[in-house]
Ligand SMILES: Nc1ncnc2c1ncn2[C@@H]1O[C@H](COP(=O)(O)OP(=O)(O)OP(=O)(O)O)[C@@H](O)[C@H]1O
């Protein structure tokens with residue numbers, strides 16, 4: 001059975017149909033890439049899955065049960081964690097305290113001693129290689145470290161499904177390769193991952209399967225090597241803006 005099922009989902013903002021009748025599923029253990037030119041509807045799709053915005057039509061199911069219509073914190077507690085395209089750590093807190101915010105969502109930690117929470121937080125800090133930064137104010141982290149923090153906070157929620165929205169954006173090649181390793185490591189721990197990404201090297205290198213959105217619709221789906229050769233996909237990118245093309249290189 002698929003872990004996540006998105007069925008005929010649509011959402012408009014005024015006159016803009018941001019997501020049009022989109023259907024796909026994500027199986028347990030997969031890393032699935034979600035790509036498409038700017039404004040394709042990728043972040044909106046992620047917002048619909050995590051319940052941040054409501055769907056107009058269709059249905060989203062997680063582990064066989066309908067989640068569309070539920071509140072974001074309820075969906076999070078079912079095991080769906082996410083990062084945001086614009087990283088916004090809680091200011092005035094340490095790195096550890098920021099990661100703790102993720103652990104507080106976990107139903108399995110409610111009523112447990114502080115030591116159990118600390119263990120979860122320590123594990124997430126270790127996993128994302130932030131253990132040596134744990135007691136520093138979050139303001140001291142550079143962009144790459146803030147991306148690691150986003151992932152650590154999401155991991156502290158103990159997710160079954162992790163939604164990543166452009167975690168590679170703004171990073172240099174070395175930082176991208178390091179983060180790719182970490183994403184693979186999280187997947188190796190049994191976390192299923194849906195990743196929105198413009199950095200093609202990263203999304204093609206990580207994904208078992210790639211979904212392509214354009215103008216709100218799903219226009220292609222397949223393994224990375226097939227998707228990069230798909231004329232519809234190439235056209236969607238080149239027809240938009242050449243400098244944001246499919247093969248835009250990382251810095
Ligand atoms: N809250 C909102 N209110 C109005 N319009 C919105 C809202 N959110 C998204 N849109 C519109 O929906 C469309 C899809 O936007 P979305 O952010 O999902 O694209 P995206 O694929 O994530 O793009 P990018 O790659 O630039 O992040 C765009 O036309 C956008 O302007």
Ligand SMILES: [Mg+2]
Pocket residue numbers: 042043044085
């Ligand atoms: Mg987006």
